[in-house]
Amino acid sequence: AQKITQTQPGMFVQEKEAVTLDCTYDTSDPSYGLFWYKQPSSGEMIFLIYQGSYDQQNATEGRYSLNFQKARKSANLVISASQLGDSAMYFCAMREDYSGGYQKVTFGTGTKLQVIP
Amino acid sequence: ETGVTQTPRHLVMGMTNKKSLKCEQHLGHNAMYWYKQSAKKPLELMFVYNFKEQTENNSVPSRFSPECPNSSHLFLHLHTLQPEDSALYLCASSLRGDTGGSGNTIYFGEGSWLTVV
Numbered sequence: 001a002q003k004i005t006q007t008q009p010g011m012f013v014q015e016k017e018a019v020t021l022d023c024t025y026d027t028s029d030p031s032y033g034l035f036w037y038k039q040p041s042s043g044e045m046i047f048l049i050y051q052g053s054y055d056q057q058n059a060t061e062g063r064y065s066l067n068f069q070k071a072r073k074s075a076n077l078v079i080s081a082s083q084l085g086d087s088a089m090y091f092c093a094m095r096e097d098y099s100g101g102y103q104k105v106t107f108g109t110g111t112k113l114q115v116i117p
Numbered sequence: 118e119t120g121v122t123q124t125p126r127h128l129v130m131g132m133t134n135k136k137s138l139k140c141e142q143h144l145g146h147n148a149m150y151w152y153k154q155s156a157k158k159p160l161e162l163m164f165v166y167n168f169k170e171q172t173e174n175n176s177v178p179s180r181f182s183p184e185c186p187n188s189s190h191l192f193l194h195l196h197t198l199q200p201e202d203s204a205l206y207l208c209a210s211s212l213r214g215d216t217g218g219s220g221n222t223i224y225f226g227e228g229s230w231l232t233v234v
Contacts, residue, residue, distance in 0.1 A: 035222070042227060043126075043205050043227055044226065045209075045228070046225075047225070104173075105223060107160040108159060109157075109159050
């Protein structure tokens with residue numbers, strides 16, 4: 001079974017509009033962390049935002065916010081006021097904190113976001 | 118300037134060549150990772166080093182040989198590769214490799230695009 005599921009292979013959004021990228025996860029570990037990364041065509045994987053499983057509030061970083069619904073096991077990324085530079089691949093990832101001695105992070109297959117002028 | 122730098126950014130090599138990928142992190146981290154990213158596949162963890170000790174070899178063929186001389190440098194030695202090894206190889210680092218928490222985010226380099234001909 002997939003641990004991280006991103007069901008949207010591609011998304012379009014109008015410049016200055018908000019967009020939500022979906023991510024669901026599967027774990028039986030009570031302690032885990034969820035990440036979102038942005039990967040432009042150049043290849044670099046850029047860290048955007050982190051949410052811990054015990055965090056009471058949804059994480060926010062500038063225009064990025066993470067809509068964390070623990071019971072539904074979802075961690076959607078919301079980008080407000082989209083900009084042309086937001087066009088990239090976006091990856092959701094999960095770290096399970098007990099993994100036998102090392103920090104194991106599982107990535108989803110990604111969502112390609114294209115911002116339209 | 119990224120905190121994790123990888124060289125070379127692009128590499129084309131024949132199947133009988135021997136080459137190396139280099140990674141250096143300037144973040145004061147103690148854990149370093151190699152990931153492989155192939156087209157249309159999720160990111161795959163290859164190797165983990167925590168405080169210079171290899172803690173994970175994720176069933177990677179022996180034609181890939183990692184080396185971690187200190188906590189700031191990581192190499193991936195390549196020998197007798199196959200065309201299917203063509204991919205983006207991403208180096209990453211984190212504060213440490215064996216715990217979770219919000220302060221232990223994994224930061225990536227820009228990647229090395231490898232083509233095996």
